[in-house]
Amino acid sequence: MQPLVGLRVVEVGGTLAAGVATKRYSDFGARVIKVEPPTGGEIRRLAPFPDDRPHLDTGAMHMAFDTGKRSLALDLSTPSGREVLDRVLADADLLIAHQPVPELRALLRRVDSESGPCTVAITAHGLDGPYAERIENDLTLFGWSTRAHRHSVQGREPLRYAPQVGMIQVANTAGMLGLVAVWGRRQDGRRRDVEVAGVEALMGNVDSSFFLWAVNGAVQPRSAGLYRGIYPMGAYPCKDGHVLFSAARHPFFTNLCRVIGHPEAAFDPRFTDPSQRADHFEEFRAMLEPWLAVRTKYDIFHEMQEAGVMCAPVLDASEVMTDPQSVARRSYVTVAQPGPGDEPIEVTVPAAPYRMNGLHSDRWQAHAAPRLGEHTGEILDELGYSRDEQIALFRAGVTG
Amino acid sequence: MSGEVFRGLRVVELSEVWAGPFGCSLLGDLGADVVKLETYPRNSETRPLREPDPRVADGDGPVYERVNTHHHGNRNKRNVAVDIRTEEGAEILRRLIRWGDVLVESFSAGTLARMGFGWEVVHELNPRLTMVSLAGWGQEGPYDGYIMFGVGFDAMTGHASVRGYPDGTMSDVIPILHSDATVPLAWIFGVVGALMERERSGEGSRLDLAQIEELSTNVPHLIAEWTLNHRLPQRLGDSDPHVVPHGCYRAAGADAWVNIAAETDNQWAALAGVAGHPEWAEDGHPWASAAGRVRDRDAVDAAVTAYAGSADAWAIADALQEAGVIAAPVLAPGDPLLSPQLHAREWFQAVDHPFLPDRLLGGFLWRMRPDSPSWDRRAALLGEHNDEVLLELGYAPDEIARLRRADVIGNRYPDPA
Numbered sequence: 045m046q047p048l049v050g051l052r053v054v055e056v057g058g059t060l061a062a063g064v065a066t067k068r069y070s071d072f073g074a075r076v077i078k079v080e081p082p083t084g085g086e087i088r089r090l091a092p093f094p095d096d097r098p099h100l101d102t103g104a105m106h107m108a109f110d111t112g113k114r115s116l117a118l119d120l121s122t123p124s125g126r127e128v129l130d131r132v133l134a135d136a137d138l139l140i141a142h143q144p145v146p147e148l149r150a151l152l153r154r155v156d157s158e159s160g161p162c163t164v165a166i167t168a169h170g171l172d173g174p175y176a177e178r179i180e181n182d183l184t185l186f187g188w189s190t191r192a193h194r195h196s197v198q199g200r201e202p203l204r205y206a207p208q209v210g211m212i213q214v215a216n217t218a219g220m221l222g223l224v225a226v227w228g229r230r231q232d233g234r235r236r237d238v239e240v241a242g243v244e245a246l247m248g249n250v251d252s253s254f255f256l257w258a259v260n261g262a263v264q265p266r267s268a269g270l271y272r273g274i275y276p277m278g279a280y281p282c283k284d285g286h287v288l289f290s291a292a293r294h295p296f297f298t299n300l301c302r303v304i305g306h307p308e309a310a311f312d313p314r315f316t317d318p319s320q321r322a323d324h325f326e327e328f329r330a331m332l333e334p335w336l337a338v339r340t341k342y343d344i345f346h347e348m349q350e351a352g353v354m355c356a357p358v359l360d361a362s363e364v365m366t367d368p369q370s371v372a373r374r375s376y377v378t379v380a381q382p383g384p385g386d387e388p389i390e391v392t393v394p395a396a397p398y399r400m401n402g403l404h405s406d407r408w409q410a411h412a413a414p415r416l417g418e419h420t421g422e423i424l425d426e427l428g429y430s431r432d433e434q435i436a437l438f439r440a441g442v443t444g
Numbered sequence: 445m446s447g448e449v450f451r452g453l454r455v456v457e458l459s460e461v462w463a464g465p466f467g468c469s470l471l472g473d474l475g476a477d478v479v480k481l482e483t484y485p486r487n488s489e490t491r492p493l494r495e496p497d498p499r500v501a502d503g504d505g506p507v508y509e510r511v512n513t514h515h516h517g518n519r520n521k522r523n524v525a526v527d528i529r530t531e532e533g534a535e536i537l538r539r540l541i542r543w544g545d546v547l548v549e550s551f552s553a554g555t556l557a558r559m560g561f562g563w564e565v566v567h568e569l570n571p572r573l574t575m576v577s578l579a580g581w582g583q584e585g586p587y588d589g590y591i592m593f594g595v596g597f598d599a600m601t602g603h604a605s606v607r608g609y610p611d612g613t614m615s616d617v618i619p620i621l622h623s624d625a626t627v628p629l630a631w632i633f634g635v636v637g638a639l640m641e642r643e644r645s646g647e648g649s650r651l652d653l654a655q656i657e658e659l660s661t662n663v664p665h666l667i668a669e670w671t672l673n674h675r676l677p678q679r680l681g682d683s684d685p686h687v688v689p690h691g692c693y694r695a696a697g698a699d700a701w702v703n704i705a706a707e708t709d710n711q712w713a714a715l716a717g718v719a720g721h722p723e724w725a726e727d728g729h730p731w732a733s734a735a736g737r738v739r740d741r742d743a744v745d746a747a748v749t750a751y752a753g754s755a756d757a758w759a760i761a762d763a764l765q766e767a768g769v770i771a772a773p774v775l776a777p778g779d780p781l782l783s784p785q786l787h788a789r790e791w792f793q794a795v796d797h798p799f800l801p802d803r804l805l806g807g808f809l810w811r812m813r814p815d816s817p818s819w820d821r822r823a824a825l826l827g828e829h830n831d832e833v834l835l836e837l838g839y840a841p842d843e844i845a846r847l848r849r850a851d852v853i854g855n856r857y858p859d860p861a
Contacts, residue, residue, distance in 0.1 A: 045644075047637035068633055091686060092665065094672045104668030170811070175785035178765045183682055183690065184772035187703040192692070193776050195607070195618055201692040202701055202774045204682055205622060206606050212662050213622075216629040221810050223636040224474060228449035228815075230643075236449070239811040244791055247780060248809045249625040250462045250516055251594075255806040257777035259512035260501035264777075270615050273498075277595075279604065279614045286614045288599040290592065318496050349590045356596030358614060360605045361670040361677055364660070367600065372585040375657050376667070392671040394660040397630040398576075398653035400637070403584050407637075 046073025046407055047400065051226065053077070054132055054161065055113070056120070056151065057142035058085015060208060061166050061242075063109040064215035065140045065222070068397065070112035071408050077132060077423060078110060082117040082444030084416050090208070099384050101415045105208070107381050108393045110413035116424075117417030117444035120147075124442040130154060131427045133161055138222050142166035142215075145177045152237070162225040163237045166218045170241035180242060182211040189246035190253040198266040213249070214242040272325040273318075276300070279358050282336040286358040287344045300353045304335040365392065373403060381412050388412075417444040446818035447475035453639075456481060456540045457521065459550040460489045461593065462621065463578050463655060465517035467628030468548055471635075472520025473808060473817035479540060479833055480518065482826060484525035484854050490514035491826070493860040505799030508826065508857060515800070515823045523824035524833045525854050532852045534560060539837040541569045545648075546635055550578035552591045563650050574638040574648040576631050582654030594621035597656040602666045602677070610679045623659040630658045688737040688744050689715075692774060693752035695760055701774035702757040704748060704764060709734065714767035719751040758782070780806075797822045827855030 051074035055066040058080035070076040080088075084100040092104045100106075116132070119125045133139060133154065139161045141151055148165050155163055165171060168180035183204055186192045191210075192202035204210065218240040225236035247254050257263065271277045276289035291300045298310040309315050309331060314324040336344060341357035348355035359367065365376045377395045380388040396408035420443050424434045437443045453476040457468040465480070472478045487493055491508035492500065501510040508514070527533040541547060547566060549556050556562065556577075566575050580597060581587040598604045598620055608617035631653050638649035660667075669677040682703065684690040690705040706712040709732070713725035723729055724747070730736045737744050752760055757773035764771035773779070780786055781804065792804035808817040830853045834844045847853045 045641075047641045047649075051640075068630075072637055090665075092669050092672055096673065104665045104672060108664035108668065169785050170789055173785045173788040175765075175783075178772075179768070179770050180772060181705055181707065181770050183684075183692075183705055184703045184770055187692070187701070187772050187774035188780075190775045190777050190780065191620075192703075192774055195620060197609070197616070199699070200609065201682060201694070203608065203692070205620065206603055206663055206666060206677075207680060207684065208665065209603075209622065209662055213626055213629070216626060216633075216662075217809050220629045220633045220636075221812070223633055224449055225812065227636045227639060230640075231451075232448065234814060236815070237813045240809070241789075241811075243786075244789075244807065245809045248791075248806045250466050251621045251625040252806075253777035254775075254780045255516045256499070256512040258803050258805045259515050259800060260499070260510070261778075261801075261803070262498055262501075262512075264498060267618060271619075278619050279599065279617060281615065286599075288596055288604065288619065290595045290619065349587070352591070354592050354596060356592055356599045358599040358604055359602055361602040361666045364600065364602045364667060365671075369581050369585045369587045369656075373582055373654065373657070375654070375660065392667060394664055394667075395657065397658045397661045398634045398651045399582070400634065400651055401649050403582075403652065 046409070048072045048074035051075070051138070052136045053138045053140065053222070054079060054136045055140050056129075057166075058087060059142045060087045060090060060105055060109070061211050061215040061218070062140060062142040063087040063106070064212050065142070065164070065166065065219040066113065067109045067111060068219055069223075071396070071410055073407075076113040077419075078113040078115050078414065079118050079120070079129065079132065080115060080416065082119055082417065082441070088416065094383070094389060102381070102383050102389060107379070107391045107413050111379065111393065112409070112411040113414055114419035114423060115414035115417055117420050119442045122440070122442050124437055124440055126154070128424070128427065128429075128437070128442070132423070134159075135427075136161040138162050138164070138226050140164045140166070140218060140222050144179065145171060157235065160235065162222065162229055162235055164218045164222040164225065165237070165239050166214065166242070167239065168242045170244070171239055182208045185214065185242045185246055186210040188243045191246065191251065194253045194264070194266065196266055210246055211242070214240060214245045217245040217249075273322040275321070275325060275328060276332060280333060280336055282339055282341050282344055284340045287336065287341045288356050288358055290354040296353050299351045300348065303348060303351045303353065304332055306331050377410055379410050379412055382415055420444065446815065446820055447473050447812075448815040449812075450474045450476035453477065453546065454544045455479070455546045455548065456544040457548050458537075458556070459548050459578065461513070461550075462517045462624035463594070463627040464548045464550040466624065467632055468521060469517060469519045470628060470632060470809070472821070475815070478521040479829070480521045480523045480824070481528070481537065481540065482523055482525045484527050484827070485851065485858055487857045488514070490517065491857070493857055501800055503799050503801060506856065509799045515805070518823035519819055520821050521824060522821070522829035522833060523827060524830050525827035527852050528559065530852050532847060532850065536834065536837065536853070537561065538569060541566055541573060543837060544570065544573055545639075546574050546576065548576045548578070548631070553579040553581065553583050553588050555589075567648070567650075570648070572642060572646065572648050574635060574642070574651065576635060576651045576653065578627065578631065578653050578655060580655045582657065583652040594623040594655065595619035597623045597659045600656055601660045601663055603659070603663050606666060606677045606679055608679055610681050612679070622662070623655045626662050627653065627655050627658050630661075686738065688741045689748045691745060691748075693749050695752050695757035695773075696754065697756050700757045702752050702760045703772050703774055704752065704760075705770040707770065711769050712737065715748070715764060715769045718763050718767045718769065719747070721747070793819050795819060795822050798825075825855065826857065827853060830855060
């Protein structure tokens with residue numbers, strides 16, 4: 045049995061963050077109703093699309109993150125839409141919402157403080173304070189978080205990571221806390237409201253610079269290319285691409301020197317004394333890179349790992365799914381996704397974020413993402429709307 | 445009120461660096477009783493023994509108590525320092541396993557089993573306990589025993605290949621630890637699911653989290669470029685192929701930057717107005733449409749660059765946000781202290797630690813009503829709670845003294861000299 049069977053979750057907003065935040069719920073067995081605007085929300089509008097042909101049902105983000113949900117297309121700007129939403133919420137354990145803050149505040153006021161669901165509000169800056177109503181996206185949240193600054197070269201513009209990974213992290217923070225809130229209510233009966241501000245969620249987590257700076261006040265210089273003070277740390281060229289090392293300290297450095305045939309380097313103060321190391325980077329590189337140049341990234345990976353050196357091949361998107369470990373663990377799975385034509389689209393998506401009670405247990409399952417409004421009628425039936433009432437909502441342009 | 449959600453939940457941490465420890469701090473924020481069993485007498489990865497080390501704050505006391513990476517993953521826990529490679533140390537771990545609801549470990553696959561604490565043993569010791577294992581490539585598969593930090597998983601999920609400047613090389617790409625930030629969010633979700641399952645089954649669960657797999661769930665769009673269109677995703681820098689403007693622009697001042705994006709025509713019109721060129725958004729102007737802005741990307745970017753350079757980054761962001769445009773300063777490590785928003789929300793935390801200077805540290809990832817997180821325990825000193833925890837586990841004071849004399853437990857690392 046899936047661990048979240050019986051849990052009823054409502055997602056509101058139609059954004060990428062809202063969709064990401066509820067994915068793990070549906071994949072682990074909860075019933076998730078995705079309340080989305082009849083025109084299709086942000087997550088359905090994000091590229092890539094098959095053949096670069098945009099379509100509300102075939103965006104890669106939608107197909108990856110909306111797996112196994114039911115879609116209720118509903119215009120929440122109307123009293124009619126809000127009446128439907130009230131009935132949906134009356135039947136829910138958890139509401140996860142990502143909307144502009146004024147709308148979000150109004151939505152949260154509709155939740156019954158005693159009998160309503162637990163709530164998670166995803167915002168950029170929180171529900172209060174002078175910046176509360178600012179709008180941010182993945183790029184600007186990244187800039188706020190101090191990560192972009194470190195992820196850059198002195199004198200050039202700070203960089204985000206891959207598109208949307210900051211927003212996805214914010215959403216997974218929210219998703220995790222929703223389940224925590226539900227658990228808390230089961231323990232002590234108290235309903236909980238959670239607020240996740242993107243700036244705080246990114247800045248407070250590890251892999252940002254503020255906390256580290258706050259402890260010791262040291263501003264690590266923005267680097268230029270390969271790290272010279274701490275090495276080897278980063279990607280080095282080899283015969284067929286690059287390998288990445290994180291092997292600056294003992295025992296990794298010692299083991300690496302032995303593997304490349306320079307065991308003495310591990311005890312040479314030019315490379316081990318922190319005050320001298322940076323000045324001798326080029327000499328070290330002259331020992332390492334010829335050894336790498338005649339070997340493939342996978343040969344280097346295995347030889348280094350067998351010797352106890354932290355090393356990994358740098359893979360591109362075409363290579364990650366055929367990596368032997370990915371294949372053995374089935375780290376990617378295929379979902380038959382309804383598309384614009386008669387034939388379903390076979391979509392490859394990442395498998396479970398963790399394996400629960402067995403590598404291939406049925407605790408985690410990815411089912412197709414819904415077409416926009418696919419379950420509107422079914423859900424309205426469940427909520428007790430007669431067919432005439434449903435037509436009235438449809439004719440008024442509230443449902444889709 | 446501090447975190448109450450996990451009041452009474454007992455967590456044993458057997459983990460180093462961030463992916464395990466930071467998640468355990470989040471559980472502590474939520475009210476769990478977390479006991480970190482720290483490696484001893486070998487020092488932890490985040491506890492260097494000597495300076496100079498860029499991670500260490502100035503101050504008195506042992507170097508290994510002043511490390512920024514250590515403090516960022518260890519609030520709200522108790523600490524015991526135990527040599528579990530001795531039989532008597534292993535017995536302490538056995539008692540902790542019987543005591544706990546959750547065990548979190550991040551050894552390479554198979555290591556803990558070889559030390560006598562594989563899942564079968566642990567499950568027999570305490571059938572109600574959930575064991576979370578965080579080996580980078582997971583517990584099963586051909587890379588059994590391989591070791592890596594987050595920088596390597598980043599390389600192997602395809603993420604590193606799309607980071608960095610569009611005109612840069614792979615070696616210029618800066619190593620990052622993104623998975624250390626995302627992995628805890630996933631395994632805590634898993635722990636709650638396991639607690640829910642335990643209510644039905646009475647038994648704990650085994651969670652096998654491969655950090656590389658968890659990270660891959662954060663970047664499905666990268667492989668989608670390949671699987672849907674047989675094309676490799678490119679390094680985009682801060683740009684977006686379908687949104688113009690969308691980028692990081694140089695503001696007035698030294699090394700000052702502002703991120704700006706106009707995702708809709710309305711936002712573009714607002715930006716044009718703030719920049720003093722409302723005509724850019726009028727019907728008939730080539731930049732008035734989203735398609736036109738993509739066609740004229742370089743010219744639009746040049747126009748936005750000229751505007752962004754006219755004032756400092758915070759002022760540019762203030763003006764654009766006032767008009768409803770996505771815009772924000774790019775913050776250097778200490779800049780969050782300049783944010784009126786973070787101060788208004790009392791986000792920063794003042795923490796009293798015997799060996800750290802008095803400084804405002806970063807706060808929590810969330811607020812929760814009625815029980816918001818609070819910083820009840822600073823990062824514990826090495827072995828600070830040896831006596832307290834061992835007494836709770838049933839050891840008599842004279843036994844604890846003997847374990848200390850035998851160097852099975854301790855509260856200071858050997859002097860490296």
